[in-house]
Amino acid sequence: MRPVRAAVLLVGPLAVLLAACAPEVVRQPAQLVAVTEQSPGTTQILQEASISVGPGYRRVIPRGSVWTRIGRSTQGEVFKPVDRVFTVEGAHIHEAYLVLDGDRVVGFYLPVERAFSSAPDGPTRLSIRRREP
Amino acid sequence: MLLALLLSACASGPKYTEVISTLPSLAPAQGRIYFYRPSALGTAVQPDINLNGQKVGTAKPHGFYFVDRAPGDCVVTAATETEKKLTFTLDPRQERYVRLKIQMGLLVGRIVPELVDKAEAEEELKGLSFIADPLK
DSSP, rough: OHHHHHHHHHHHHHHHHHHHTOOOOEEEOOEEEOSSSSSSEEEEESSSSSEEEEEEEEEEOOTTTTTEEEEEEEEEEEESSSSSEEEEESSSSEEEEEETTTTEEEEEETTTTTTTEOOTTTEEEEEEEOOOO | OOOHHHTTOOOOBBBHHHHHSSSHHHHHHHOEEEEOOOOOOTTTOOEEEEEETTTEEEEOEEEEEEEOOOOOOEEEEESSOOOOOOEEOOTTTTEEEEEEEEEEOOOSSSEEEEEEEEHHHHHHHHHHHESOTOOO
16 A cells, blocks of 8 residues: 555544544633723734644634723623634634733633633734724 | 445535525524534544533534624534633624534544634535434
């Protein structure tokens, strides 16, 4: 058997196996303190960023996307995407909001699970523009 | 003959573009969730789709349907070889779009529900057929 064909035969099923056996997104319970202002601030992404969101999964934060500050957790300020969706992924897929410490993504807030998940690769700095109310 | 069999396994109702303006308007206290499967790959795999533990339809290739629900937490699952669930929130008058993506497994394919942006979903929905009674 040719080496290339053998590699394809091995790697294909292995990739399927890994995808099927992805571990859960690691998370811990978190309390979100909602903002009280009528028109909370927003953050606009100035430069596209690719960040790890789970074991083997990445998401792109598009340039120009706008995120509304909806509250705060002990880990940082929580931003919800405007007119788009954002998810993190492991064994399952969860809707998620960005948790920022200044201009760094430190993790994700999962609104259904009411939990915080740390950024798997550590904090990632974003190029952003803030608009206060 | 095989082609005919495969085609009959796909949804065949009116297209999204034909029915979207005729769909009932959304009640103020409810949200709407669209489910759609754009690919015919793995046609034989058509598992039940559950929303918060209740069956709302199946993963019919090239088809879409919707359900209106009270706002709150949503958990979507597809009963296939391995279960991958999707969690998201639903607000009043909000529309959500769940793509049912086929992913080939070790023995058979499985359906992975994904939350999709409205703009992306509407583009994919254009060529899909409306399933008026998804529980049938």
